[in-house]
Amino acid sequence: AYADYKALMQLTENMREKVALNILGSTDVPYQGEVFSFKGPFKKISMFDAILEHNPEFTPENVNDREFLAKFTQDVLKEQVKPGFGLGKLQTIVFEETVETKLRQPTFITEYPAETSPLARRNDDNPHITDRFEFFIGGRELANGFSELNDPIDQAERFQAQVAEKDAGDDEAMHYDADFVEALEYGLPPTAGEGIGIDRLVMLFADAPSIRDVILFPHMRRKEG
Template identity: 50%
Template sequence: MIFDTELELTRLAKADELRQMGVSPYPHFLKREMNISEFKSKFGYIKELPEGERKAQEEVVISGRIKLKRVAGKSTFANIEDESDNIQIYYSLASIGEEDYTKFKKNLEVGDIILVKGYAFITQTGEFSLHASHITLATKAISPLPEKFHGLTDIETRYRQRYLDMIMDRDVRSDFLKRSIIISTIRRFFEERGFLEVETPMMHPIAGGANAKPFITHHNALGVDRYLKIAPELYLKRLIVGGMEAVFEMNRCFRNEGMDLTHNPEFTSIEFYWAWHDYFEVMDLTEELFATLLDKLNLDKIIEFDGQNIDFSKPFKRIKYLDALVEIGGLDREIISDKEKILAKLKEDKFEANDKLDLGHLQAELFDNYVESKLINPTFITDFPISISPLSRRSDENPEIAERFELFIAGRELANAFNELNDPVDQYERFKAQIQSKDAGNDEAHEMDEDYCRALGYGMAPTVGWGLGVDRLVMLLLNKKSIRDVILFPAMKPKN
């Protein structure tokens, strides 16, 4: 039996005792008339009435989980809580009758969910409360809640038993309500600008769309392996080929990589593709999105994250990739374009240096080690090395540069965007180069996707694409250090 502690066995016995009294511990078809927040709002006027008259005449039915219970002989005070708020209730032998009072005095406990009928009143100590005339047990809790004053302190338990975390901490529920608001605001933001939300496959025949290790599964009916979605990019761009001109998808992606404060193996991302626009316009759009989110959440333009003040005033800083290595990273310009000098610099400063990497990937090592952590306020890093941007359009002015940007905030990459490569021959050659990169040891390099190249062969209009990590965005806006605090059910190591 899963419920085998002394307290759980006692509660099971009480549930049986209630059944013997003809009371179901788990009834259904129960209706409340309003939530606690609505109750407080409707009857709040009684606080302004003269003393001795501060009570409502109307009785209503509310519900909640008992979070605190204090018995004083023939009367009881309890605190109940629903999703909206909490409130003190009072009931006595006189108000609910001797039979019910005796029954509930013994068998009603912290954790139980009840339906309460009564009227609003102000206690002698001045607390807005509900004076109960009838109580119905809605759900008998078998497992006791953690002790109130210490709450749920074990971090592992908080993530493994999110339901218990939410019961014990209203702020946790509030955070996930805000996450929902953020997601719905993003959807509305793009829909209002003419984007169409679409769905693409979660299982792919080829792992592509981003540099990452895939999860591999097997399709029994087809007898083939499939890869859980790393990113929806190549499918979304097929839709642009097909004639849709503004599409987005917000969905789960999966990457078979390590877990830390900013990485979970499954995560939520949003990507959009927009024909007849460019990455400069998308930088403006990204600034608009952040302004909309801050406004929706009633946040100032300067917010705190991990002890740092982040200034979202527009316009965000924009700086080219190579310039950032010099101006922000403090590197000599003569070093950043010389492979041997980069390798020497990395080794000198005790960073890993793989001499098989090309110049662009070595420049990325410089960026990761000398620049990224210094990008606190929102900063668009633009014009990336082409070799680390296999799906981006080449600059007409410099073929070694991709028309791409990434948005960094608080030392982390949050969004990635670029003018899309729509030359099918160039794309095919880039995929071939990725295969060579994989053979050289880059196990996150893209696979060859011949069908995608074939799709480009039918013609894709000039298009810009953009992607953003929703979980990291929520972390930023809610000031959470761990991605596990913004994912309802994060991945966890097995207990054993």
């Protein structure tokens, strides 16, 4: 409580560096032929700028053009574009398909679209983006954090938008959570939360090629016969 996503980014950075020093005695973490530097400060870049950086043929106008991104998603990425997909959803798809795997060294991606961040607080300067980050190493997401949305009216509207997207065919959209909205009506102080991919972090320090190598009870295939 009484923290925001920027405080969580700093905490994440400090924790990664300290864990590396405690386990390996160094901030250089070797993994499957690469070496990742856990020495801060880590790179921080918005999703919008990351798309431009890794797609040099794009202009800022392209990234803000729904029709352009829809055509690119269908024709180049060969991904289905459903009628309910707005600009933010398409920006997220393009980012995931063209940028994520290229984020090798520790990187914070910030300013995720509100359309794909239904629980995150809107940015004060731009209501179309949120105070949210995801943390990447080696092309994999290791953390997702944001300033929590504590406005019950905004949260109810976001849930309603998610329901509309689900009805339009978006399987990743959320259901309306009436209990959560009611809880927010009682009051929630400024709060930030983060989910950390512990298994993926252990993979790095164990130099394990597969997540199955570090999960205590991995899913097993049923034995035939």
